[in-house]
Amino acid sequence: MAMDWAQVSLSLDTGTLFVIAICVTLVVGLLLLRAWAQERIPALGWWGAAYLIGAFSGAIWRFGDLTGSELPAGIANILLFVAVGMIWSAARLFQGRRVRWGLMFLGAAVWLVAWLFPAFAHSAASRILVSSLIVAGYTFLIAIELWRERRQLLIRRWPALFVPMLHGAIFLFPVALATLSHDRNVFRSLAGGWVAAFVIEIVLYVVGAAFIVLILSKDRSVRFYKTAAATDPLTGVLNRRGFFQGAAIIMDRNRRSLTPVSVLAFDLDHFKSINDRWGHAVGDSVLQLFATVVRKTMRAGDIIGRVGGEEFVAILSSKPADAVTVAERVRAAFAAASAEVDGRPIAATISAGVASGSPLATVDALIAAADAALYRAKANGRDRLETGDVAVAAAPERLEEPAAGGRPAISVRSQRRVAH
Numbered sequence: 001m002a003m004d005w006a007q008v009s010l011s012l013d014t015g016t017l018f019v020i021a022i023c024v025t026l027v028v029g030l031l032l033l034r035a036w037a038q039e040r041i042p043a044l045g046w047w048g049a050a051y052l053i054g055a056f057s058g059a060i061w062r063f064g065d066l067t068g069s070e071l072p073a074g075i076a077n078i079l080l081f082v083a084v085g086m087i088w089s090a091a092r093l094f095q096g097r098r099v100r101w102g103l104m105f106l107g108a109a110v111w112l113v114a115w116l117f118p119a120f121a122h123s124a125a126s127r128i129l130v131s132s133l134i135v136a137g138y139t140f141l142i143a144i145e146l147w148r149e150r151r152q153l154l155i156r157r158w159p160a161l162f163v164p165m166l167h168g169a170i171f172l173f174p175v176a177l178a179t180l181s182h183d184r185n186v187f188r189s190l191a192g193g194w195v196a197a198f199v200i201e202i203v204l205y206v207v208g209a210a211f212i213v214l215i216l217s218k219d220r221s222v223r224f225y226k227t228a229a230a231t232d233p234l235t236g237v238l239n240r241r242g243f244f245q246g247a248a249i250i251m252d253r254n255r256r257s258l259t260p261v262s263v264l265a266f267d268l269d270h271f272k273s274i275n276d277r278w279g280h281a282v283g284d285s286v287l288q289l290f291a292t293v294v295r296k297t298m299r300a301g302d303i304i305g306r307v308g309g310e311e312f313v314a315i316l317s318s319k320p321a322d323a324v325t326v327a328e329r330v331r332a333a334f335a336a337a338s339a340e341v342d343g344r345p346i347a348a349t350i351s352a353g354v355a356s357g358s359p360l361a362t363v364d365a366l367i368a369a370a371d372a373a374l375y376r377a378k379a380n381g382r383d384r385l386e387t388g389d390v391a392v393a394a395a396p397e398r399l400e401e402p403a404a405g406g407r408p409a410i411s412v413r414s415q416r417r418v419a420h
Contacts, residue, residue: 017199018062024203026055028210041217046090048184051206054083074115077131081107084138087209091145094216095419107134142209232306234284235291243305247315247363250303254359260391261315262323262356263363265370266294266330268310269349269382278344285342290350293334298326313367320387327352327385335383348382357392365392 029051037043057079085104092099112129114120121127238246249417254261268274268290275283287310294304294312302316314322331350338348353374355366369388377386 014206015062018058021199021203021206022055022058022062025051025058025206028206029055032210032213035214035217039217039221041098042088043093043213044217046086046093047210049214050083050086050090051210053079053086057083063362074111074121077127078108079113081111081134081138084135084142088138088141088145090213091142094213094220095145097145107138110134139364232291235287235306237291237295237312238303238305240305240307243307243313243315244302244363246303246305250315250317251359251363257359259359260316260319260356261359261361261366262318262320263366263370264314264316264330265353265355265367265374266290266312266314266327266350266351267374267378269351269378271310271348274346274348278346282342282344282346286338286346286348289337289341289350290334292336294330297330297333302326311369313370314401315363315366319357320354320391323354323356324385324387329356331383331385351377351382352385353377353388354385355392357388361392 029048029353032044032048032051034048036042056074060079061076082105085107089099089104111130111134119126120130157419230238230245232239250261253259268286271283271286274286287306290302290312291306294314298304298314299316302314304312304314307313316326318326331352335347336351338346340346341348351374353370353372353376355369355373357366357369369392373386373388377384380386
């Protein structure tokens with residue numbers, strides 16, 4: 001017997017859907033807490049705890065009357081607002097921003113104050129409207145915080161914005177109904193249908209938001225370990241591996257724009273005598289001080305690394321004259337800052353070598369030229385800087401690299417122009 005599917009009606013039991021939503025929220029919250037226990041990312045712990053509170057709120061709303069327990073009026077709503085406030089705080093923690101405790105509990109406080117008015121407490125429509133506005137407001141704030149994750153690719157930031165924004169829009173639906181419909185019966189009828197749609201949407205939101213926050217956490221962990229692998233643990237600047245990786249990026253970028261590059265080589269003068277006289281702890285403080293000075297003195301886009309015990313090197317996009325100015329500024333700033341270190345009159349100084357050249361040169365050639373200038377600075381009395389005799393020329397293989405059209409990437413005439 002054939003069945004006419006067009007005549008089959010599907011009835012959605014809102015109560016059953018709510019139970020499903022509660023169970024999904026509870027399970028996802030436990031998964032987030034497990035991820036927090038493994039990764040120790042505070043935002044995951046906040047987010048997971050918020051889901052558990054939200055699930056408990058839903059259970060009270062759904063089963064409170066069946067248990068026969070006397071719970072304070074509106075407690076389910078209060079817990080819900082605390083949960084969404086905690087999720088907003090978790091999103092802030094992703095950005096390294098502090099928790100705003102007052103604003104986190106503001107939604108619950110607004111509800112408590114409104115509950116003091118009998119007209120509000122006995123009006124289902126008013127309670128729905130206020131609840132919708134509070135949850136939607138927090139949800140839009142969550143979307144804003146996730147959007148601030150600037151380090152993510154744009155294609156990954158869009159879901160982080162779209163999912164909470166859609167959730168907030170769903171919660172604003174009753175507000176639109178109340179505005180457009182002046183018939184209380186029509187409002188109740190439409191709101192009833194909205195509840196079913198809301199329960200389905202909240203399951204999708206809970207899962208989708210958790211998926212996004214786990215991706216953000218994973219990316220952050222990967223960045224952390226990559227940074228740790230490329231960073232000198234004592235000074236906080238790049239180690240040798242990290243420096244050469246960053247230098248390769250600058251060289252590639254400058255080859256496209258034909259912008260000259262410069263390398264600065266620094267060496268702390270008489271560093272062994274500082275260790276012998278004051279101890280290695282003070283010597284470490286001197287190294288840390290120099291790293292702090294060089295980071296504050298140079299531009300954010302310059303690459304700085306520690307390549308030896310007391311040897312540092314930097315690469316920057318600049319002409320020779322500008323590089324000399326930067327090196328001299330670092331030398332003078334460190335001499336002033338190191339007059340006293342850890343309460344001891346250290347008065348440390350540095351010698352510096354500066355080399356500039358073509359972006360088609362190799363990093364090794366630029367460093368070798370800067371090192372040669374550094375050795376001259378030490379031989380000529382230290383606490384000074386010297387520059388390379390000539391600009392470092394392009395490596396022969398760079399001149400012969402074919403471009404997309406099969407011709408050399410840069411002509412010899414252009415290369416001479418860059419060098420000078």
